[in-house]
Amino acid sequence: MAIEDSSEDNGRHEPPEQSSKAISHHPESKEGKQNAAVHELTYTDPLSWPLPLKISVLIQVSLLSALGGLNTAIINPAYVPLAKEFGISSTTASYQTTVCIALNGIGPFIWVPLSNKFGRRPILLGTTLLGFASALGSAYSRNFGQLLLARVFNGFFPAAFSLGASVVVDVFFLEQRGRAMGGFTVLSVNGSHIAPLVGGPLGQFLGWRWCFKFAAICNGVMLLVVFFGFPETLHVPSSKREDLQGQREGEAEHDLKSKPKSYAKQLKLYSHNPSVHLRWNQFVLPSLKMARYPSILFPALYFGTQYGFASILPAVTVAPIFSEVYDWNPLEIGLGYGAALTIGGSLGELAAGMVLDAIVKREIKKRKGKAPPPEVRLKAIWTGEIFVPALYLEWASLAAFGVQTIATCCYTYSTDAYKDQSNEVAQVLNFVRQEFGMTFAFYAVNLCNRIGYHFTFLTFALLGSVAAFAPMVVLMLKGREIRERMGEPRGVSRLEKREGEGEEVERMGEKKVEVEVERGDV
Secondary structure, three states: OOOOOOOOHHHOOOOHHHHHHHHOOOOOOHHHHHHHHHHHHOOOOHHHOOHHHHHHHHHHHHHHHHHHHHHHHOOHHHHHHHHHHHOOOHHHHOHHHHHHHHHHHHOHHHHHHHHHHHOHHHHHHHHHHHHHHHHHHHHOOOOHHHHHHHHHHHHOOOOHHHHHHHHHHHHOOHHHHHHHHHHHHHHHHHHHHHHHHHHHHHHHHOOOHHHHHHHHHHHHHHHHHHHHHOOOOOOOOOOHHHHHHHOOOOOOOOOHHHOHHHHHHOOOOOOOOOOOOOOHHHOOHHHHHHOOOHHHHHHHHHHHHHHHHHHHHHHHHHHHHHHHHOOOOHHHHHHHHHHHHHHHHHHHHHHHHHHHHHHHHHHHHHOOOOOOOHHHHHHHHHHHHHHHHHHHHOOHHHHHHHHHHHHHHHHHHHHHHOHHHHHHHHHHHHHHHHHHHHHHHHHHHHHHHHHOHHHHHHHHHHHHHHHOOHHHHHHHHHHHHHHHHHOOOOOOOOOOOOOOHHHHHHHHHHHHHHHHHHHOOO
């Protein structure tokens, strides 16, 4: 995951001090004041942070998201010993995972609005502490009821599932966000795939309780890392943030070492955004507003059904199937399907990124440099459409490869179609994915026992690859026309530009170009 530090731009721009003088030698001039405001932001706005710090922040939020998946799925290979200790069936034992999956989709409706008001850092710290405490509570549960209660709180822990996209937008410039989101997606999705690789050996040699103890240790370590190494990324003081984006070249990537106090201030426990006023309808309503747009609803439904089939279904059925049919122990179960899902998911993300980049570059060339509509990204989704049904043939690695391709295509298409509402788009996709997964997990084993595993897997394959895919074909053919007819969403996201802000940015950009012409840079 290489994110270019493109601020140097082959060294053709002068340092900010020289640029400031070039714009105006008089501090009281309009241009001088504007440049002073932008220059001040370069030490405090996350867009101006040095690239190593940006990558560090990205890695931390990605690991937190991966830990959310690990906390949810690490117990899956150890259903059988857990069920024996509490005197319940392995099907009933799977319900504690089902509860966790469901709440993974509900939690972001609380955490995202709170993070817009109070900052990303306190929410990530608080939820990581919650994950640590609830994982310990799960490890020391004395009965299944206590375990379910602990898992309810554990399900609210992964705030990074949705805040990851927000942090990427906070920290990275537009041309850097694609690769940053790709890296975040790889770790986020593979957290639940790596979980059985860890949970299998722990459940086999140390007992099922150590699955949760290990999750608590990981959460505790990340709590310390985030406390000392994750500065606040939310910074929306005024419309000058857009000015900074417009003047990034030659002025943005400054080392925070020159202003150590600025960095220290970003580590405070509490932030306050006076431009955001919390209301009850900001917690769910914005995402519901976005769900009415086909370019969000259709990808969410398609991704949700395919993710449930290719990722959640194996997670809750592999332990009962392989223990009963093949007499596998937790170690063999964890290593068997965990390795397949991890390898397939990682290769799928790599392939998806390459295919998407190739498609977009080809379309730009075909259109003589003009940006193509977001619908061109959907061409890459055929790879996932072909490979996900391979799970019916018990080829889990190919199915994981396919679902990761689908995830990347759906996220990039929907967020590209509605850039200003990226937070709400991520919430919709995450909610539908988790609730479909919860439904699959809750009914899958019982359905398998009634109609057989082959017919159950065939039913889910048809549901995802036929019924849910048909609307995606409509988007491929008529997506742009549908979006234009429905118009742009209004009053949904705090990221939407206010009237007049775009004009000010344009004027600032024009001034910058004029200065460069005077210096002979253009």
